Amino acid sequence: MNKFSWYEATSKVEAQREANSTVSETIQPDADPEAAVFKASGIDLLDLMKEGLSKPAKLVSIRNIPGMDEVSYNKEKGLRLGANVTLAGITANPQIKKNYLALHQAASHAATPPIRNMATLAGNLVQRTHCWYFRSKELVCFRKGSSTCFAHVGENENHAIMSYGYCVSIHSSSLAIALTAFDAIVEITDKNGKIKLVPMKEFFVLPSVDRTRETILKPAELITAVILPEPKTHTVSYYIKMGSRRSQDWPMAEVAVVAGLSGEKCKTANVVLGAAAPVPFISKAAIDAITGKTINETTATAAGEAAMQIAVPLSKNGYKIPVFKTIIKRAILSLGKPPENVIDWALPDRIH
Amino acid sequence: MKYKRKKPKTEKTGRISRRGFLKGAGITAAGTVLAGSGVLKLQAQTEEKDKTLGPDAVNIKIKVNGHVRQLSIEPRTTLADALRKELQLTGVKVGCNRGACSACTVWIDGIPVLSCMTLAVEVGDKEVTTIEGLAKDDRLNPVQEAFMEHDATQCGFCTSGMIMTATHLLEHNPSPTEKDVKVALSGNFCRCGTHPKVFDAILDAARKM
Numbered sequence: 375m376n377k378f379s380w381y382e383a384t385s386k387v388e389a390q391r392e393a394n395s396t397v398s399e400t401i402q403p404d405a406d407p408e409a410a411v412f413k414a415s416g417i418d419l420l421d422l423m424k425e426g427l428s429k430p431a432k433l434v435s436i437r438n439i440p441g442m443d444e445v446s447y448n449k450e451k452g453l454r455l456g457a458n459v460t461l462a463g464i465t466a467n468p469q470i471k472k473n474y475l476a477l478h479q480a481a482s483h484a485a486t487p488p489i490r491n492m493a494t495l496a497g498n499l500v501q502r503t504h505c506w507y508f509r510s511k512e513l514v515c516f517r518k519g520s521s522t523c524f525a526h527v528g529e530n531e532n533h534a535i536m537s538y539g540y541c542v543s544i545h546s547s548s549l550a551i552a553l554t555a556f557d558a559i560v561e562i563t564d565k566n567g568k569i570k571l572v573p574m575k576e577f578f579v580l581p582s583v584d585r586t587r588e589t590i591l592k593p594a595e596l597i598t599a600v601i602l603p604e605p606k607t608h609t610v611s612y613y614i615k616m617g618s619r620r621s622q623d624w625p626m627a628e629v630a631v632v633a634g635l636s637g638e639k640c641k642t643a644n645v646v647l648g649a650a651a652p653v654p655f656i657s658k659a660a661i662d663a664i665t666g667k668t669i670n671e672t673t674a675t676a677a678g679e680a681a682m683q684i685a686v687p688l689s690k691n692g693y694k695i696p697v698f699k700t701i702i703k704r705a706i707l708s709l710g711k712p713p714e715n716v717i718d719w720a721l722p723d724r725i726h
Numbered sequence: 727m728k729y730k731r732k733k734p735k736t737e738k739t740g741r742i743s744r745r746g747f748l749k750g751a752g753i754t755a756a757g758t759v760l761a762g763s764g765v766l767k768l769q770a771q772t773e774e775k776d777k778t779l780g781p782d783a784v785n786i787k788i789k790v791n792g793h794v795r796q797l798s799i800e801p802r803t804t805l806a807d808a809l810r811k812e813l814q815l816t817g818v819k820v821g822c823n824r825g826a827c828s829a830c831t832v833w834i835d836g837i838p839v840l841s842c843m844t845l846a847v848e849v850g851d852k853e854v855t856t857i858e859g860l861a862k863d864d865r866l867n868p869v870q871e872a873f874m875e876h877d878a879t880q881c882g883f884c885t886s887g888m889i890m891t892a893t894h895l896l897e898h899n900p901s902p903t904e905k906d907v908k909v910a911l912s913g914n915f916c917r918c919g920t921h922p923k924v925f926d927a928i929l930d931a932a933r934k935m
Contacts, residue, residue, distance in 0.1 A: 377781040380801035380847050420804075420843050421824055432778065433801070435848060486913025487891065488831050488838045621912035622826070 375420070376429040381410070383434055386442075390565055390594045392434040398502065398587040400428040403519045412436050412596065414458055414494040417485075418501035418546075426511045427518075437494075442598065445469075452603040454561075457496035457596070461549075465490065474602055476611035476630040480552040483615045486622050496597035498549045499560070499577070500589055503652070504624055505533065505543035516541050517585050530688040532626065535695065537651035539582030542688060544649050548628060550574065551648035552613050553600060554656065555630035561599040562591070569598070578653035588652075606642075608635045610710040614701040615648075625649045627697040631705045633664070640664045640673075645681065645706075647698065657681040660702055669706060678702035779847060788849055790815065791859030801847045806830045808846035809856060817857035817886045821915070828913040831887035832856050838894050857886035860893060869893045872931035873924070880918035888914045892928045901932055 383389035395409035397419055410432035413419055422428040436442065436458070443458035445467060453469065464470055464481035471478040484490060484498065502508070507515045507524040516523040525533050525542050533542040554574045562570045577589055591597070611632040617623035628648035634641040645660035659680035667673045678699035685695050780801035787796050790813060797812045806823075809815040809832070818841055821829035825843040832841045833855040860867045869892050872878070879885045888911065895902060895910040902910070907928050916924065 375802045377800060377802055379778045379780040380784075380845070381778050382848075382850075415843075416845070417825055417843055420845075424824060431781075437848065438850070486825075486828055487910060488828050488840050488913050489825055489843075491837050492839050492843065621908075622915075 375423045376426075378430055379432045381432060381434045383436055383439055386436075386439060386563055386596060386598065387567065389434050389436045389439065390563070390567075390596060392432070393594045395430070395593050396587070396591060397422065397428055397430075397500070398589075399593065400430050401502070401518060402586055403514075405429070407431060410434055414497045415460070415492045416497070417489060417493045418497060422502065422509075425509060427509070436596065443494075449604060452601055455495055455600045455602070457598050457600070458494045461485070461490035461493050461495070461498065462487075464495065464549075473605045473609075474552070474556055474611065476555060476613035476632060477549065477552040477602070479613040480548045480615070480628075480630065483613075484548045495549060495600060498547050499553075499597065499600075500591065501546045502588060503543040504546050508543060517543065517581060519586075526688070529690065531690040531693075532624070532649070533688055533691055534651050535685045535687045535691055535698075537580070537653070537655055539580065539652075541581035541585055541652060543581065543652055545578065545588070545651065545653050546624070547654075548615060548625065548648055550578070550654045551628055551646050552611075552630040553602070554654040555611065555632040555644045555646040556602050556605075557644070558603070559601040560597055561601060563596045563598045564592075565594045571601070574600075575654070575656060581652050606634055608641075609633070610635055612705045612708045614705045614708075616697055616701050627694055627701055629698070629701050629705050631702075631709060633669075633706075633709055635669070635710055638668045638670070640667055640669050645677065645702065647681065647702075650685075650694070650698065657702075659683055664706060669709060671703075671707065674703040674706035675699075677706055784847065786847060787851075788813075788846065788854060789851065790854045791856060792853075797846070799846050801845060803846045804842050805832070805844040805846045805849060805854070806841035809841060809854070815856050815858050819883050819886055821883060821887075827884065827887075827915045828891065829884045829887040829915075831890045831914070833890060833894065836894070836897075838891050855890075857889060860889065867893060868931040868935045869896065869928065872927040872934070876923050876927035876930060878920055878923040878927040880916075880920050884914060884916045884918075884920075888916070888924055892924075892931070896928070896932050896935055900935060902929070904929060 381392050393410050393412050395406055395411050397411050400409045409430045411430045413433040413435050414437050442456045444456045446454045461481045461484055507513050508517050513524055514520040523541050534544050558574045560572045560577045579587055613630040615625040615628040617625050630646045633643040643661045643665050645657045647655040647657055660677040663677040663680040664673050681702055682695045682699055783798045783800050785798050787794055795813055799808050806818055806820050809818045819829040820842055821827035823842045825840045830840055830842040831838050835852045869889050891911055891914055899906055907925050
């Protein structure tokens with residue numbers, strides 16, 4: 375890692391006064407050599423710095439700002455998760471498990487147990503893509519300022535199958551998949567202390583809009599919380615991550631489904647796919663396939679088929695299509711069942 | 727406590743006594759120097775302005791295995807490097823150095839975390855426990871003993887991380903199922919393939935604890 379100075383902020387104001395850049399800016403060729411960026415747990419930031427991709431001059435720790443790891447509930451506003459709540463904290467929260475099962479599942483299947491003890495909610499949202507060309511210091515890819523996307527003609531088995539432009543990277547945050555499905559809202563405090571409420575589906579930026587960053591965050595803007603709206607009655611959810619291994623590993627495909635049920639009938643639905651596109655992908659086709667219908671094997675299968683209609687796989691990731699069809703079907707059929715009665719596909723119960 | 731250190735550079739930087747967790751040699755020495763030279767007021771003024779540490783080496787105090795240790799490190803030093811290279815606690819192993827293998831797992835305030843993805847400077851006044859801190863009164867802890875009995879190591883590089891994770895599991899779940907053990911250990915990679923014996927050892931340790 376490059377040498378850097380360290381600032382332990384004790385308030386948001388103090389942190390925002392010190393920070394002058396974003397991690398994404400430090401990866402660009404025109405990065406400010408004096409860049410000061412926020413660090414919470416810093417799992418992704420330290421990874422980028424150890425690779426030599428990001429070389430900030432100063433890290434501003436926001437980890438110990440009082441109140442930023444609080445969870446509060448208000449019947450009108452819903453559940454407010456402080457930006458510094460850890461993934462383990464989300465997993466252990468009984469209210470999240472009861473009312474927002476898909477978020478509980480996404481958090482409990484991300485990374486590894488010690489990382490979940492460290493990594494924060496906001497850090498998970500703003501981590502950069504894990505495209506191996508982007509993550510390699512030797513290669514200056516399209517996202518890092520050149521005119522070449524190496525994944526297009528290279529090793530693209532983990533890359534996007536839909537909604538990509540020239541850059542075919544996929545989005546890294548599993549929590550964002552579940553949070554998008556719940557219509558969560560990102561609470562951002564801007565440099566002047568003003569609070570902006572941004573719907574999760576507007577928080578991420580496609581590379582075709584701006585290839586240098588993945589979120590709308592500007593320098594010194596701080597995510598202070600994520601707000602989950604109060605679930606309507608009979609709202610159920612489910613999340614499935616499919617990786618090439620059952621423990622750790624990034625998803626090759628993941629899906630979060632949130633639905634409002636009336637008996638067996640699906641009144642409202644939201645289906646969001648991860649590891650499919652450069653941002654969390656809301657599958658309108660899958661939503662239409664189950665909305666107003668009875669949930670059964672036929673409609674669940676139809677939703678998976680419909681979702682993959684628009685997929686345009688790259689040379690090596692066509693395998694993702696049947697995987698997505700299967701997990702979309704399984705997630706829809708698992709809706710509303712108590713978690714102990716459904717198979718947890720990601721638990722490592724067959725390691726040996 | 728007795729401090730024996732070279733004179734800190736307080737006149738120039740005024741940094742040493744700023745942080746709660748930096749209360750160490752610096753403070754006593756700095757206080758004396760400042761009072762003597764009549765610059766206390768100046769220090770109070772700069773207090774608010776400049777809390778920045780580094781980028782060169784800074785003096786910090788760190789609580790490891792029940793002892794307060796002092797070290798001089800750059801802010802970029804990871805906790806793993808500080809423990810291994812500065813404090814000679816080489817039971818902490820660095821496998822991937824990227825948070826992927828969990829070999830470097832230690833506890834901070836009793837919670838398993840990755841020391842390779844933690845900066846030493848951010849530990850503050852929290853308590854660090856390494857594999858060296860598990861034995862009590864010259865007696866290994868039951869997980870360590872079970873690992874030996876079950877021959878649950880081969881090259882041993884991942885073992886200390888495994889034992890830190892497993893001991894934490896058993897402290898919070900004294901009678902885990904095999905699945906509980908597998909889930910808890912799902913981040914700890916063993917390239918020799920000792921996982922079956924590791925699971926047996928942990929379940930056996932749970933029965934004996």
